[in-house]
Amino acid sequence: MMKRLMIGGNGFDLAHGLPTRYWDFRNYLEENYLEYLLTFEKMYNFSPADFGDPYIGKDADHKWKKKLSKLLWEKFEETMGLPDIVEMLNASECILESLDLDGGNIGIEDTMDEYWRQEYGFVSQFQEYVKEWIEQISIDGVMPLKKSLVDDNDCYYFSFNYTETLEKIYQIEDVLHIHGSVGENTWNDPIMGHFNYADIEEHRKAARNADEELNEGEASIQNAIVNYLESIFKDTNKLIENNARFFERISDVNDVTIIGWSAGHVDIPYLKKLSESVCKVSVWHVYWYDAEAKAMLEQALEQV
DSSP states (O other): OOOEEEEEOHHHHHHTTOOOSHHHHHHHHHHHOHHHHHHHHHTTTOOOOOTTOTTTOTTHHHHHHHHHIIIIITTHHHHTTOOOHHHHHHHHHHHHHHHOOTTTTSSOHHHHHHHHHHHHGGGGGHHHHHHHHHHTOOOTTOOOSOGGGOOOTTEEEEEOOSSOIIIIISOOOOOEETTOOSSTTOSSOOOOOBOOHHHHHHHHHHHHHHHHTTOHHHHHHHHHHHHHHHHTBOOHHHHHHHTHHHHHHGGGOOEEEEESOOOOGGGHHHHHHHHHHSOTTOEEEEEOSSHHHHHHHHHHHTTO
């Protein structure tokens, strides 16, 4: 008997006309939380140009947004784990010099910690805004494209999407939204984030070393960097562990279909786990949204 697994990605929602690209999230922030957006993008060394300057040119806004999209928002979850750490460290040095305490870096930890909370604490609202954005995306009037691709009989569903497209449009009852969703039957809110665990560990180690050397200023900035990165970190290993039962259930799957999932670097651990969990002789069918998604998939599948 054939047992199927369907893996759905953002291309599935895009094919249904839903505005679920990273850039759509940016548009939502721009319309509703502009100050937050500007502060966030500044962390990645992006500040808006002075479009009022007549020497910049009429198409300056278009060129700037095109560059911004390519360098930050096209592969957002990969790049969001790479803020401008050098600038954060430089800012720390300036603050320490301005304090100019005779005791050196002893006795200033509370002052520095409060400063970092004011500077970088905004990022703690990130996941809340992701949820708000998804909640206002309407699937009313969306029609199924090809029901043969989505069949509830003897099929498991593993979705990277936050929406209820499968549940509401295709009447699928049991869908694992690995990154959470805004659905009525989900236990987890949407999670968007990077997988840059190495940098978190590097700065956590630097903070411990600074503590041992009684360098409170250095310890404070290193902890601030860790807190920033952790606020937008997506712990894929933990998510896999938390959903171990699902991966055990799909051991009898011998037919896998990927629809609209580009398998970016952040999500490679899921691909490896899924591949390890299904039957070794499974047949894989892959449907991609565009040429870029196809290229990313090819690179990902080569790692399995």
